[in-house]
Amino acid sequence: MHEVKRVGVIGAGQMGGGIAQVAAVAGFDTVVSDTTDAAVERCKATHAKLLARAVEKGRMEQADADAASSRLTYAVGGAEADGLSGADIVIEAVVEDAAVKAKVFSTLAKRFADPVILATNTSSISITEIGAAASKAAAGADARVIGMHFFYPVPVMQLVEVINGLATEEEVTKRVIALAEAMGKTALPANDRAGFVSNRVLMPMINEAFYALMEGVAEPEAIDGIMKLGCNFPMGPLRLADFIGLDTCAHIMDVLAEGLNSERYRPCPLLRQLVTAGRLGDKTGRGIFDHQK
Ligand code: NAD
Numbered sequence: 001m002h003e004v005k006r007v008g009v010i011g012a013g014q015m016g017g018g019i020a021q022v023a024a025v026a027g028f029d030t031v032v033s034d035t036t037d038a039a040v041e042r043c044k045a046t047h048a049k050l051l052a053r054a055v056e057k058g059r060m061e062q063a064d065a066d067a068a069s070s071r072l073t074y075a076v077g078g079a080e081a082d083g084l085s086g087a088d089i090v091i092e093a094v095v096e097d098a099a100v101k102a103k104v105f106s107t108l109a110k111r112f113a114d115p116v117i118l119a120t121n122t123s124s125i126s127i128t129e130i131g132a133a134a135s136k137a138a139a140g141a142d143a144r145v146i147g148m149h150f151f152y153p154v155p156v157m158q159l160v161e162v163i164n165g166l167a168t169e170e171e172v173t174k175r176v177i178a179l180a181e182a183m184g185k186t187a188l189p190a191n192d193r194a195g196f197v198s199n200r201v202l203m204p205m206i207n208e209a210f211y212a213l214m215e216g217v218a219e220p221e222a223i224d225g226i227m228k229l230g231c232n233f234p235m236g237p238l239r240l241a242d243f244i245g246l247d248t249c250a251h252i253m254d255v256l257a258e259g260l261n262s263e264r265y266r267p268c269p270l271l272r273q274l275v276t277a278g279r280l281g282d283k284t285g286r287g288i289f290d291h292q293k
Helices: 014-025 037-056 062-071 098-111 127-137 170-182 198-214 220-231 237-244 246-259 269-276
Strands: 006-010 029-034 072-076 089-092 117-120 145-150 159-164 186-191
Touching: 006 014, 014 029, 014 037, 014 062, 014 072, 014 145, 029 037, 037 062, 037 072, 062 072, 089 098, 089 170, 098 117, 098 127, 117 127, 117 170, 127 145, 145 170, 159 170, 170 186, 198 220, 198 237, 198 246, 198 269, 220 237, 237 246, 246 269
Parallel strands: 006 029, 006 089, 029 072, 089 117, 117 145, 159 186
Antiparallel strands: 145 159
16 A cells, blocks of 8 residues: 655645644644745744644644644645645635636646545535546546545544545555545545535534524524434534535535535525525624624
């Protein structure tokens, strides 16, 4: 099995930055690439802040934080950045836009030959579709395309959902599971259906909480309280929706409705209405709950 030593991450945002940090802390030589200097600088500053905080809180020794920093490098140029050279795996975490991802994977497939793994952190786009974009650029590259779905915040969340596209080779899945485990995560495999497992199960539950609210079954605090105390959830579904972003929730429901060909997955009218009003949750200060206070 070809061992992963050097990890390339494309997209230095919330998720890409977190994935790169966890890879570097786990001992991998890691490079993060974005399209702009500003994005890369923001990511670098976040890494410095989070590693310093981990030391301050006693979660990490200073020497380990320094070693992780020394393993992190930054590049501008997206999938074309020279700094990505020598990567054994490239993990894509750019914006959730199928056309942008197709372009990134087309570049990666031409640039990186077997056995380099081409992974995507997409939360809702088909891995098979991303694989097809790769194999159009370099025949057979879809065998090396796989979903490596981390959760936010990456340094804290334990799960990596590993999603096989139609053409993903078993060896690639094994190597990705081994990498996720070496990064201190628990990897669980799934196949490529809309929403994979995480969003397929979570989002309809969140959507149902909006229906319960819309129909006056209970007040938001009661809906969340009942699910927290009755089901042992750390956070109620409505609070979680605010945290994820109501626009993201509505978008994923639409993806489920299209992908699973069923209207029962359409976003609840109340969810859509709040998105239209710009009440998107924590990121706008108000969703179901008021976060401005
Ligand atoms: P983000 O907006 O924080 O970061 C995206 C980054 O990608 C930005 O820095 C942007 O400059 C960069 N980018 C855009 N086009 C690029 C390109 N062509 N080449 C290189 N960089 C490019 O977004 P995020 O929340 O980090 O999400 C990234 C991916 O992770 C998405 O596919 C999203 O669906 C997925 N995801 C997000 C979460 C979450 O909770 N935020 C959880 C799991 C998966």
